[in-house]
Amino acid sequence: MKLLEFEAKKIFSGYGIPVPKAACIRRPGEIPSVLPEIGGAVVLKAQVDVGGRGKSGGILIADAGTAEETARELFARTIKGVPVEEILVEERLPIEREYYLSISVDRSSKQPIILFADAGGVDIETAARERPDAVRKATVTPLLREVPPFLLRELVGGAPRGIGQIINRLYRVFLEKDALLAEINPLVTTPSGLYAADAKLIIDDNALARQGISVNRDLTEREQEAEKYGFSYVELDGTIGVIGNGAGLTMSTLDLIEFYSGKAANFLDVGGGADQERVMHAVRLVASMPSVKVIVVNLLGGITRCDDVARGIVDAGVPQQVFVRLAGTNEEEGKRLLAGHGYTMFESMDLAVRAAVEVSQ
Amino acid sequence: MIYGDRDLGVIVQGATGKQGVFHIALMNEYARVVGGRGVVAGVTPGKGGQEAGGVPVYGSVQEALREHDATASVLFVPAAAACDSIMEAAHAGIELIVAITEHIPVHDTMKSIAYATLCGCEVIGPNCPGILSPGECKLGIMPAHLFSRGNVGVVSRSGTLTYEVVDELSRAGIGQSTVVGIGGDPVIGQTFADVLERFETDPQTEAVVVIGEVGGNLEEEGIRSTDMPVVAYIAGVSAPPEKRMGHAGAIIEGGEGDARSKVRRLAAMGVPIASRPSEIPGLVRELL
Numbered sequence: 001m002k003l004l005e006f007e008a009k010k011i012f013s014g015y016g017i018p019v020p021k022a023a024c025i026r027r028p029g030e031i032p033s034v035l036p037e038i039g040g041a042v043v044l045k046a047q048v049d050v051g052g053r054g055k056s057g058g059i060l061i062a063d064a065g066t067a068e069e070t071a072r073e074l075f076a077r078t079i080k081g082v083p084v085e086e087i088l089v090e091e092r093l094p095i096e097r098e099y100y101l102s103i104s105v106d107r108s109s110k111q112p113i114i115l116f117a118d119a120g121g122v123d124i125e126t127a128a129r130e131r132p133d134a135v136r137k138a139t140v141t142p143l144l145r146e147v148p149p150f151l152l153r154e155l156v157g158g159a160p161r162g163i164g165q166i167i168n169r170l171y172r173v174f175l176e177k178d179a180l181l182a183e184i185n186p187l188v189t190t191p192s193g194l195y196a197a198d199a200k201l202i203i204d205d206n207a208l209a210r211q212g213i214s215v216n217r218d219l220t221e222r223e224q225e226a227e228k229y230g231f232s233y234v235e236l237d238g239t240i241g242v243i244g245n246g247a248g249l250t251m252s253t254l255d256l257i258e259f260y261s262g263k264a265a266n267f268l269d270v271g272g273g274a275d276q277e278r279v280m281h282a283v284r285l286v287a288s289m290p291s292v293k294v295i296v297v298n299l300l301g302g303i304t305r306c307d308d309v310a311r312g313i314v315d316a317g318v319p320q321q322v323f324v325r326l327a328g329t330n331e332e333e334g335k336r337l338l339a340g341h342g343y344t345m346f347e348s349m350d351l352a353v354r355a356a357v358e359v360s361q
Numbered sequence: 362m363i364y365g366d367r368d369l370g371v372i373v374q375g376a377t378g379k380q381g382v383f384h385i386a387l388m389n390e391y392a393r394v395v396g397g398r399g400v401v402a403g404v405t406p407g408k409g410g411q412e413a414g415g416v417p418v419y420g421s422v423q424e425a426l427r428e429h430d431a432t433a434s435v436l437f438v439p440a441a442a443a444c445d446s447i448m449e450a451a452h453a454g455i456e457l458i459v460a461i462t463e464h465i466p467v468h469d470t471m472k473s474i475a476y477a478t479l480c481g482c483e484v485i486g487p488n489c490p491g492i493l494s495p496g497e498c499k500l501g502i503m504p505a506h507l508f509s510r511g512n513v514g515v516v517s518r519s520g521t522l523t524y525e526v527v528d529e530l531s532r533a534g535i536g537q538s539t540v541v542g543i544g545g546d547p548v549i550g551q552t553f554a555d556v557l558e559r560f561e562t563d564p565q566t567e568a569v570v571v572i573g574e575v576g577g578n579l580e581e582e583g584i585r586s587t588d589m590p591v592v593a594y595i596a597g598v599s600a601p602p603e604k605r606m607g608h609a610g611a612i613i614e615g616g617e618g619d620a621r622s623k624v625r626r627l628a629a630m631g632v633p634i635a636s637r638p639s640e641i642p643g644l645v646r647e648l649l
Binding site: 107112247259349 | 470517522525574609636
């Protein structure tokens with residue numbers, strides 16, 4: 001789950017990483033009460049979870065006299081389709097230099113990886129391509145709770161020494177908050193020292209419970225509903241609803257829809273144990289998305305009982321046509337049950353998907 | 362037969378849970394059919410002295426290994442206990458851990474794999490269906506009736522999609538040497554490169570099917586590192602960016618790891634690529 005900038009900064013600050021003086025407001029009218037603390041020269045930053053926020057008009061500069069009016073203007077905007085509900089009012093820093101710092105999970109080495117670059121405020125992938133020597137990387141064994149000094153020296157190079165301490169503090173945030181990404185971009189130097197001018201923190205969805213986070217805000221309502229049943233569910237923008245067991249098979253079903261020139265509206269992975277009740281809930285959930293015109297069910301498993309699945313589909317009783325591919329035990333019984341209720345069962349996923357795409361068009 | 366044969370002794374951690382009991386029985390049914398040793402003991406802390414799926418249960422891996430000869434462990438413990446269980450098994454001298462458990466926090470996975478590596482122990486998974494070498498041994502939850510013995514290896518990040526491909530291969534008369542599900546998480550123990558390296562030294566395996574998906578670049582890394590004839594299938598060409606496609610590791614991040622660019626890179630290496638599972642047997646046959 002992605003945290004917003006002000007939430008990430010609050011956490012970073014709690015670990016001793018300096019952040020600019022700031023306050024989060026929900027109405028322009030709050031400006032006069034927060035300005036005395038922050039000072040006159042401010043930056044107003046929309047708290048929206050979109051990439052390229054600055055370029056999309058989500059960050060505005062103001063002074064004491066213009067701050068309230070500027071806040072009103074920013075609240076009235078939508079940033080890449082997202083309405084602005086909160087604004088971070090922040091002191092404008094006298095920036096000398098900008099750096100990039102992040103810690104993320106490196107799939108190749110199976111370890112945390114630290115990236116430091118003396119080119120901040122930019123897209124790090126672009127920076128790495130254009131000036132590979134500007135980006136320094138180090139992986140750290142997850143068995144250590146801190147970054148060893150020799151690695152800090154390698155990473156920081158000729159940049160201000162204080163950055164090493166910030167790297168270590170960010171590393172603690174990364175470990176203790178179960179982060180997939182902890183990023184400061186830019187990390188800036190000013191006459192009064194180093195500051196995290198922006199902050200990004202993504203928490204591992206599999207660790208939300210132990211981090212005390214009860215609701216994953218990144219999910220839509222229907223996605224949250226799906227999570228309650230232990231389904232993985234994702235919404236897309238086509239017209240075919242997809243149910244499968246196992247993420248790979250479900251993805252493969254989506255690809256097959258595209259192969260036959262159809263478009264999927266959503267997909268739901270029922271996971272292990274596709275019994276009658278779970279299948280019923282799955283079919284109803286997928287069908288409840290208004291854009292779903294037809295549904296493909298593609299279930300394969302050694303222990304999946306096709307008759308149970310068939311009963312679940314029949315129980316769901318959704319108005320859309322359902323195209324079913326089932327392989328498992330009691331296949332014949334399942335086929336008979338489905339046929340008795342006007343549903344068709346197909347021998348292969350290719351056939352089921354092709355039939356569904358035809359009807360969807 | 363790249364991780365073990367019918368003589369492999371296996372313990373199950375998380376033996377007394379519903380999944381543990383069920384799959385101990387299935388694994389041992391397979392062992393009986395092929396004349397293998399199968400699961401010799403179960404482990405669940407605090408439940409020593411009980412029985413699960415027909416095998417004795419011990420309170421720790423060390424206790425189980427005092428009474429039984431085993432070098433592999435299959436893990437069914439809950440996500441919150443997985444990190445500790447992996448480290449326990451590695452510490453006790455287990456050489457191969459197959460972690461079926463899903464939803465393990467990635468920091469736990471990184472830590473336990475690092476610890477296992479220090480102990481000289483290999484981890485397969487987590488969030489994987491395990492390994493099956495037809496006619497030799499089964500470690501995990503793969504449905505054995507779909508498999509047939511032969512000389513094609515399969516390595517995959519997926520579970521049911523692997524069964525789909527194995528089923529297609531078997532129906533086409535193409536048997537498998539070993540099928541390995543390496544898991545759908547972003548961080549996993551054995552990667553494509555590790556498994557392909559083992560296939561290279563396996564006299565039984567003549568070609569390998571690599572089943573990948575969106576997220577990361579372990580498929581390219583693995584295939585680049587091997588001389589093995591390979592057919593690849595990549596799931597998720599229709600996946601939108603920044604959406605987690607069911608598997609924790611199946612996500613296109615920062616513009617990286619999308620299926621189309623993976624396919625492009627693999628094609629540039631001269632790897633035959635199936636655009637759907639049903640094309641795989643035909644492409645494999647051309648390599649044999």
